[in-house]
Amino acid sequence: MPVAPARPIAPTAAERERLKKMAYGHKTEHRMRLRAQIVLHAARGRSNARIVRETGLHLDTVRTWRGRFAEQGLPGLADRKRTGRPRTFTALQTAQVTALACQLPAETGVPLSRWSCPELAREAMERGIATFVSASTVRRWLAEDALKPWQHRSWIFITDPDFRAKAARVLDLYARTWQGRPLGEDEYVISADEKTSIQARCRCHPTLAPGQARAMRVNHTYGRGGALAYLAAYDVHRAKVFGRTEPRTGIAPFMNLVAQVMRIEPYASAKRVFWIVDNGSSHRGKAAAERLTAAFPNAMLVHTPVHASWLNQVEIYFSLVQRKVVSPNDFTDLTQVADWLRAFEDRYNATAQPLQWRFTTSDLDDLLARLDRHTADHQAESSVALAA
Known part of the structure; x- marks a missing residue:
């Protein structure tokens, strides 16, 4: 059965320079370095069989990346987009759990002082948001929005009129x-x-004084x-x-x-x-x-x-x-x-x-302005809640 001839490769000067950087750069990923080397060998007129002998790669690998470059140029050396695993949860479910994390547990009738990922997962299942969701999945959703509802900080209203x-x-x-x-x-x-x-x-x-891999003991x-x-x-x-x-x-x-x-x-x-x-x-x-x-x-x-x-x-x-x-x-x-x-x-x-x-009177004025806005927003929210 006749073998198809190798695809001719003729990169431009700019493409050749880019291929050299990819093939010999210290920070280039290994897979991209191999692909660039295949194309450079092909650009010198070498056959696929010779490239296989010099690189140690499989013949199908050499054919694939030589053909991709011949058809698409440099963009052809990148990985194609994969569909991946189908989404288990919808965007609505993710948003509902995130919104739940942004509420105080007491506001939802849950006898907790603050949320944890296992508690949020349990509450999401009890509310029917999802049939099953793990604590690690909830933690990943919250991390995307930098939410940590298990943490808290204390603060106090300014009471001094002066x-x-x-x-x-x-x-x-x-x-x-x-x-x-x-x-x-x-x-x-x-x-x-x-x-x-x-x-x-x-x-x-x-x-006891500290030692190797041992903290001080009191x-x-x-x-x-x-x-x-x-x-x-x-x-x-x-x-x-x-x-x-x-x-x-x-x-x-x-x-x-x-x-x-x-x-x-x-x-x-x-x-x-x-x-x-x-x-x-x-x-x-x-x-x-x-x-x-x-x-x-x-x-x-x-x-x-x-x-x-x-x-x-x-x-x-x-x-x-x-x-x-x-x-x-x-x-x-x-x-x-x-x-x-x-x-x-x-x-x-x-x-x-x-x-x-570094805290100056200008910083003080900015702080007081932010506190005034926060207080006004809080009072407005309280008024709306009372009216409802």
Whole structure:
């Protein structure tokens, strides 16, 4: 039986250049590299049998890709579209499950606090959306829309009527500005707060150091050695921390911290020292501001808005203390706790740099505008729901 002659190949200069890149490129897929090599061999006038001997491929493979290029050019070397497996679920079913995930379980009468993929699959089958659907299928549908209904975040309404003004004062101080004027070289900004109830938990067995493929091990059982409060004042622009431990928090312990800072230089002779604090009971309200100024005339108390401790930079330092000193808690007594806190202060002050605080008053205005829109939308939805 006669054999059909090999299809002649005559690529253009541009096609030949592209074929060379495909055949010898380091990032080319293996299958595309072989197809390009077949075409280049054919372009040199070689027979299919010779190409088979030089490449080690099957004769049918060589014929296929030589013929595809002869008919379609470079696009013929790509895989043809496959119909694939028929869809098991319709687009409507996918949309219904996704819409269900965007509702609170309580709104649908399900006694759950939040959805999981198995619970969504179960609910979809109970509602007749699908005869059977697996949790992995639901998870894939949700991933397409970046939905994770099992996660949650806490938030709180702004209740302080002077939130914008108070927050702006704090942000201006971080930017070395007060009432529209830049701060002088002899004016300082201190961020202060208390970290309450740091316990001394003496583990009943020694903590084991980490090893190869093994995390540090801390015994679960412990004896209580009491608790203390850690008070810290952070110089925002000099990146220096002043701390002290006290048996408990209160007005007197806070004033002890103020005195510890204000009696040393450069704060003792400074023109003004601004103390940024939250609305804790130790330094709340006008009385606290007057008490501070009476004790140190060059000190001024500046309060953050209610429920806005995140504006206080010392909280970032406290988060470092929690991660690097307090947790996991394994101390023999409160004396060791105090010693470690003081040692960490020295270690931090030796290398600390001022925080790169990027939240400005412009960002504050954008945040408040978004919250206003969110509140208005929520109230509108509530009104529609009540009317229905």
